[in-house]
Amino acid sequence: MIRPGIFFRGMAMGAADVVPGVSGGTLALITGIYEELIDTLGGMTPRLLGVWRREGFAAFWRQGNFAFLVTLLAGIFTSIALLARLITWLLATHPIPVWAFFSGLILASIFMVVAPLQQRGPVQGLAWLVGTVIAVMIALAPGLQGGGSALVFFLSGMVAICAMILPGISGSFILLLLGMYQPVLEAVKSADLPLLLAFLSGCALGLLSFVHILKWTLHRFHDTVMALLAGFMAGSLVKLWPWRVADASGLEDQWFTPTGYAVATGDSAQTLFAASTALIAVALVWLLHRLAPGQNGKA
Template identity: 40%
Template sequence: MTDPAPDTAPEPASEPAGTPIRPRHRNPLGNLLRGALIGIVETVPGVSGGTVALVTGIYDELIDAGHHLGAAARRLLTGPDRREAIRDHLRAVPWVLVLPVLVGMAAAVLTVAGPIAGLVEGHPQLMRAAFFGLVLGSVLVPMRLSGGSWRAPELLLVALGLLAGLAVTSLPTTGLEPSPWIIAPAAAVAVCALVLPGVSGSFILLSLGLYQPTLQAVDDRDLGYLAWFGLWAVVGLVVIVKLMRHLLTRHHRGTMVVLAGVMIGALRSLWPWQDAAGALRGPGGDWPLLLAIAALGVLAVQLLVLVESRQAAGPDSTAAPDGTRSA
């Protein structure tokens, strides 16, 4: 009896490390806006920047870019052939995508972190309803990218992902002192939200009691805090990017199925009706308004997916069987 075929084609072994990536998203302004969207949602507990990257179609490209940047840094430190290897890896990075996304993220975080935190604190139910709809609409993206037609193994993976999402979003809130040795692991874990759709870095910081101190550091331009946080965020990002690139290359279908489950489970943190401790409550008398807001969130995501799909069907790209596209 032969082994079942893998859920995705293996990575070509003959492709040299320096082969330039042909970025599918070549519009710098569009990539700037994508980065701004990622930066905005990263300031909201319960919403993942990775979800936005997935919805806007740049998820795989960012993972691949992160892999080459990490590989270049590793070659710089360990060799061999530092100059040639670094040049090859940096040439393979789609800078027309990466640079605008980074600029957009930084600009959004520095300008809207305070106002977003104020809205979340002042209108928690309305904000949770809006983002509940956005994330719920986003769940359809990994479902589509997985190829559909889920069988028993995929349903099991969905269940595992759902339980993982529930576990992460059910963490009790603690009040840790923002010392350097607390900030370091918190930053390394929270940055996973840039890579894992459904996992919110802001929610992790909120659970650790570091959400407000971190936003305050951004508002106050506390360079010492931000530099230390950023250093350990990079460490965490390198590790998680390497893992996700392997999973997306070797087990694309299964990975997308699990991510769909994680996103569904993570909706727990965005349920509009919660008490001060985060315990879930039944819908109140304002449910028609909040339901309408959530529905608008779902529609907004589907409109964004439709726009992205039409761009994918442009003259310079072709649709792939799993719903992605290639340049």
């Protein structure tokens, strides 16, 4: 049975994945479907084929939770197709309020992730610190110049998809660091099927390999893993700071205070507008959390 709302959660994930610095995994976590997504992907094993042979396609479909997965993927791809141009335009024309919105989204999400944890000892604190440091290091890492063969696209897909499933670490930003963000976009625009197939093959292999590790650790060390993921989200705020200016290559940023930004660029810092969009994001996270599965009995 398809639960109402999964498609729209997928749309939210797709919209986030378009933006370098924002993770679709974060939206899955906010909306309460992250662990179901990991369990579903982690269940994609050869055993499912045995279920199909013994019990038929209907049992195979139910066992694999494909109604959930197909609906979610439909939402993700619909969002990318419909919203990619709009989000790109907003980032180009109104970057400060857009980045402030995403910053508010992530900041509020951290509290939503940490609040339910039952274990909050030194181990969880260390996990949070490690996640934060790793995300900050990724955010500050210098980018590379990309492009290349099908093998490069394949390996880039493997790396990016692992980041994409983690809250706080953006797969599109990893592509940017690898120098592959623009080449992948160009391959999509030009419908370069060999390169796109290589990239998607890398994504599939990377996802099916990594998700089993993530599923195993979530089931055995749930609160520690969630603290680590919250750290990833906290560290990603460095990359989402609204008042920053990219260098000529677009690979590195210089950070400013709102006043410093206005002085350096001659543009308005839009402080009140940014604060408003951040508060809207906080309210949206609260609403999504209230509507998430398990919060009010509806899914």
